[in-house]
Amino acid sequence: xxxxxxxxxxTAIPTLLLxxxxxxxxxRLIPGDPVQLMLGDSADPQSVAALRMQYGLDQPMPVQFxxxxxxxxxxxxxxxxxxxxxxxxxxxxxFQVSAVIVLVAVALAALISVPGGLIAAWRQNKLTDVAxxxxxxxxxxxxxxWLGLLLLLLFGLKLGWLPVIGYxxxxxxxxxxxxxxxxxxxxxxxxxxxVITRMSRxxxxxxxxxxxxxxxxxxxxxxxxxxxxxxxxNAFAPTWTLIGLILGNLLGGIAVIETVFTLPGFGRLMVxxxxxxxxxxxxxxxxxxxxxYVMVNLVVDLCYPLFDPRVTAE
Amino acid sequence: MxxxxxRLGLNGLIGIVLIGTLLIAAIVAAFWTPYDPLALQLRMRLxxxxxxxxxxTDEFGRDVLSRAMAGASASFLISFLTVVFAITVxxxxxxxxxxxxxxxxxxxxxxxxxxxxxxxxxLALSLMVVMGANRHGVIIALGIAYTPSVVRVVRGTVxxxxxxxxxxxxxxxxxxxxxxxxxxxxxxxxxxxxxxATSMFGWTLLAESSxxxxxxxxxxxxxxxxxxxxxxxxxxxxxxxxxxxPGICIALTMLGxxxxxxxxxxxxxxxxxxx
Numbered sequence: 001x002x003x004x005x006x007x008x009x010x011t012a013i014p015t016l017l018l019x020x021x022x023x024x025x026x027x028r029l030i031p032g033d034p035v036q037l038m039l040g041d042s043a044d045p046q047s048v049a050a051l052r053m054q055y056g057l058d059q060p061m062p063v064q065f066x067x068x069x070x071x072x073x074x075x076x077x078x079x080x081x082x083x084x085x086x087x088x089x090x091x092x093x094x095f096q097v098s099a100v101i102v103l104v105a106v107a108l109a110a111l112i113s114v115p116g117g118l119i120a121a122w123r124q125n126k127l128t129d130v131a132x133x134x135x136x137x138x139x140x141x142x143x144x145x146w147l148g149l150l151l152l153l154l155f156g157l158k159l160g161w162l163p164v165i166g167y168x169x170x171x172x173x174x175x176x177x178x179x180x181x182x183x184x185x186x187x188x189x190x191x192x193x194x195v196i197t198r199m200s201r202x203x204x205x206x207x208x209x210x211x212x213x214x215x216x217x218x219x220x221x222x223x224x225x226x227x228x229x230x231x232x233x234n235a236f237a238p239t240w241t242l243i244g245l246i247l248g249n250l251l252g253g254i255a256v257i258e259t260v261f262t263l264p265g266f267g268r269l270m271v272x273x274x275x276x277x278x279x280x281x282x283x284x285x286x287x288x289x290x291x292x293y294v295m296v297n298l299v300v301d302l303c304y305p306l307f308d309p310r311v312t313a314e
Numbered sequence: 315m316x317x318x319x320x321r322l323g324l325n326g327l328i329g330i331v332l333i334g335t336l337l338i339a340a341i342v343a344a345f346w347t348p349y350d351p352l353a354l355q356l357r358m359r360l361x362x363x364x365x366x367x368x369x370x371t372d373e374f375g376r377d378v379l380s381r382a383m384a385g386a387s388a389s390f391l392i393s394f395l396t397v398v399f400a401i402t403v404x405x406x407x408x409x410x411x412x413x414x415x416x417x418x419x420x421x422x423x424x425x426x427x428x429x430x431x432x433x434x435x436x437l438a439l440s441l442m443v444v445m446g447a448n449r450h451g452v453i454i455a456l457g458i459a460y461t462p463s464v465v466r467v468v469r470g471t472v473x474x475x476x477x478x479x480x481x482x483x484x485x486x487x488x489x490x491x492x493x494x495x496x497x498x499x500x501x502x503x504x505x506x507x508x509x510x511a512t513s514m515f516g517w518t519l520l521a522e523s524s525x526x527x528x529x530x531x532x533x534x535x536x537x538x539x540x541x542x543x544x545x546x547x548x549x550x551x552x553x554x555x556x557x558x559x560p561g562i563c564i565a566l567t568m569l570g571x572x573x574x575x576x577x578x579x580x581x582x583x584x585x586x587x588x589x
Contacts, residue, residue, distance in 0.1 A: 014424060018427075019428050023440075026441075027364060075520065077534065137572055138569065138571065142565050142568070143520055143523055145530050150545070150556055150561070250433075251433055251436065252432070252437075255524075259527070260547075270436075271439070271528050274443050274530065275529070282440065286432070286440050289432065289436055
């Protein structure tokens with residue numbers, strides 16, 4: 001188990017190294033001098049030269065990369081150009097907002113969709129199945145930001161049940177924070193229900209055809225028992241992998257949701273940084289996401305044996 | 315799966331009808347729209363749907379139907395070119411890495427996996443920094459973001475194909491690697507690529523809309539469904555149609571693509587369910 005963990009972590013290192021080279025190169029691809037870009041056109045030559053020294057931009061490229069990477073390894077992602085705040089604490093604060101939304105939404109979606117997909121598979125081609133598949137496909141086809149806008153319009157503007165704009169951090173008041181997070185979480189939950197239900201149904205259909213299910217039925221196990229004890233555990237494994245992928249992809253897709261609900265989340269941080277040409281933040285966000293993405297996949301892989309005992313972590 | 319044929323056929327048909335209708339609207343919009351989608355008419359601001367303006371007018375008095383049609387043109391063209399870019403580059407790289415294997419394969423796949431370590435939309439976002447927010451920027455950024463998944467799929471198919479007898483026979487009779495690759499392997503790797511391309515058209519359309527919605531895609535005043543929704547935000551309560559029209563357009567396109575994609579997958583890979 002430990003050995004596997006070490007080996008898995010080792011395979012992530014070349015990937016992350018390549019990602020960091022790509023992120024480093026990306027900023028150099030932008031036409032123009034990075035220092036000029038950072039300071040603006042009106043900067044005097046002295047401060048340009050000083051900043052060049054500070055960032056080591058007078059050094060050759062590989063040296064620059066080494067310097068940059070060794071700083072990042074110690075947690076120094078530099079400072080925001082616009083506000084001067086250190087990038088890492090800023091990213092962590094904003095990431096917490098997005099992480100709460102994404103984790104709660106995916107957990108809720110899984111709780112609804114896994115049984116939903118199972119029931120659809122069990123009633124395959126019956127009315128229940130057609131209804132479930134149709135709703136899932138419909139949900140899958142809705143753009144998340146449009147669904148968010150519609151919910152905002154209905155519950156925020158027309159009915160006035162929930163606030164339209166604003167945010168309270170969890171650390172200040174969990175209850176108040178929840179009020180602001182209900183709509184974004186509901187939006188993402190609905191969208192993800194579409195994806196997970198279809199996956200769960202497909203996996204359950206595969207399992208339902210297997211001989212041990214027939215055997216369990218022949219033995220006289222009641223249908224509920226067959227589904228809960230024999231089909232569900234075996235059908236859940238592929239769905240679990242999909243959930244890992246969704247978690248990673250949502251990090252990228254959360255920006256639109258945060259824009260709709262004006263939440264100070266990670267996606268918004270990056271989009272605002274792109275608009276402000278705040279390159280240290282853009283670089284930091286890209287690296288941060290890649291690390292999280294790799295870690296989420298690692299955790300998903302490590303948990304896999306819990307759901308499918310035939311797969312061992314070795 | 316063992317779904318009755320007529321249902322698969324019906325779903326695929328609905329998909330084709332949906333996409334076909336929107337595609338016709340997009341093509342027509344390239345030559346003619348009821349009004350000029352960019353013409354301002356300040357006396358006609360925020361008018362609800364009427365006989366003259368079927369989908370109403372927006373905050374500058376522009377005809378929403380004309381803008382939705384022009385938006386279809388823009389979105390479909392961008393998505394189509396992006397898919398063509400990703401499929402062409404991805405298939406070429408996939409065939410080469412899968413066929414040659416060895417160091418070429420290892421190095422290319424290492425770069426490929428590094429790109430796959432980002433969520434596609436985020437990679438596109440960051441490439442937009444370099445490209446700038448415009449039509450070409452969106453196509454290149456999204457194209458690069460989606461190429462790695464094509465490389466993966468094609469390489470996988472090629473790896474199994476290259477061991478087949480007919481490819482070996484081609485090598486035996488002295489055909490060059492390049493000839494074997496493109497004459498014998500490529501045509502047989504196209505079915506999974508076609509299925510992938512259909513879904514990818516949907517991802518691209520959604521990603522393009524998201525980017526435009528964030529203000530990082532095609533810049534206004536040129537209409538896309540995404541930037542129409544972004545512009546509608548402040549007027550949602552008083553002018554619901556502004557939020558409904560572009561959203562319904564995106565949703566119907568996505569529904570069409572999902573239905574068609576499912577049907578194609580069932581057709582080409584009978585083992586897979588419509589998941």
